[in-house]
Amino acid sequence: MRVLVVQHSSRRRRVLLRRGVWAGGEVLVTVGLVLLLLVAHQLWWTNRQAREGAERKVEALEREWERGASEGEGGGGGQGGDSGMAAAPSPTEVPRRQPAAKRATSAAPDWSRAYAILTIPRLGLRVPVAEGTSKQNVLNKGYVGHYRGTQQPGRAGNFALAGHRNTHGEPFRYVNRLGKGDEVEVETEDASYTYVVDRTLPETSARDGGVIRPVPRSGVRPGYGYSEPGYYLTLTTCTPEYTSKYRLVVWGKLVSMRPR
Structure with missing residues (x-):
C-alpha cells in the first residue's frame, strides 16, 4: 500500500x-x-457646492445693484426717456447712447471677480459671470468665465464666455439644447442686454481661437461663423460630455439693451 x-x-x-x-x-x-x-465627489459634491456658491453670488450681486440704484435715485438720478428698451445697434453703427453707468461696462472688471449675471430661460439657468477663465478662481466655483481680450456685454465685437459642462456646477451642461431664437440675457450693474441664439458649432478643436475673435469664425471648420462685424455673444464648453477633447460653441446676436 x-x-x-x-x-x-x-x-x-x-x-x-x-x-x-x-x-x-x-x-x-x-x-x-x-x-x-x-x-x-466630482459628480455630486462639487456640483452641489458650486451651485450653492453661485446662487449666493447672484443674490449678492442683485442686492449690491439694488443698493446702488436706491442711492442713485436718492441723489437725483433721472427717470427720463432712457429707461425704456433700446433696440440693438446695427453691426457697423457705434451706439449713440450707452446706459448711464457708475462703472463703464467697456472697462474690464477686477480679475476673477463676478460682475454680471447670465440668464438662459430655456435652460432655467442663472449664474454669475466673472472676469477670466481660471478653473480654480472662476469656473470651478460654478461661475461662467469671460475670455480675456474679448468684448464686454453690449459692446461691438464678441462677448465670449466659457463654462463647465460637467462637475463644479456644470452651468453649460445642456447648452447643446439651445436653438435658433432662444434668448440669453446678460445683466450688469448698469444695464440688461438680450442676445438671441443664432448659430451652433457642434464640435471643434479645443485650440480653435477663431470662435472667440471679434468677428467669430471657426479656424478649424470655416463654414461655421460670421464674416461681418456685429454685436456677438459666444458660449463655449467641452464636448463630448465628461471629456475636454473638443469644444461646443453657441453664438448669439444682441437684439436689445435696457438701462437699469
Whole structure:
C-alpha cells in the first residue's frame, strides 16, 4: 500500500497563495471604494457646492445693484426717456447712447471677480459671470468665465464666455439644447442686454481661437461663423460630455439693451 506524503513546502505555498489572493481582493475592494468616493465627489459634491456658491453670488450681486440704484435715485438720478428698451445697434453703427453707468461696462472688471449675471430661460439657468477663465478662481466655483481680450456685454465685437459642462456646477451642461431664437440675457450693474441664439458649432478643436475673435469664425471648420462685424455673444464648453477633447460653441446676436 502506497502512503501519500505531503510536503510541508507545498502546504506553505498553498497557504501563502490563499493569503495573497485574499490580500489582493482587499486591496481591489479598497481601491474601488476610493474611486467610487472620488466619482461621487466630482459628480455630486462639487456640483452641489458650486451651485450653492453661485446662487449666493447672484443674490449678492442683485442686492449690491439694488443698493446702488436706491442711492442713485436718492441723489437725483433721472427717470427720463432712457429707461425704456433700446433696440440693438446695427453691426457697423457705434451706439449713440450707452446706459448711464457708475462703472463703464467697456472697462474690464477686477480679475476673477463676478460682475454680471447670465440668464438662459430655456435652460432655467442663472449664474454669475466673472472676469477670466481660471478653473480654480472662476469656473470651478460654478461661475461662467469671460475670455480675456474679448468684448464686454453690449459692446461691438464678441462677448465670449466659457463654462463647465460637467462637475463644479456644470452651468453649460445642456447648452447643446439651445436653438435658433432662444434668448440669453446678460445683466450688469448698469444695464440688461438680450442676445438671441443664432448659430451652433457642434464640435471643434479645443485650440480653435477663431470662435472667440471679434468677428467669430471657426479656424478649424470655416463654414461655421460670421464674416461681418456685429454685436456677438459666444458660449463655449467641452464636448463630448465628461471629456475636454473638443469644444461646443453657441453664438448669439444682441437684439436689445435696457438701462437699469
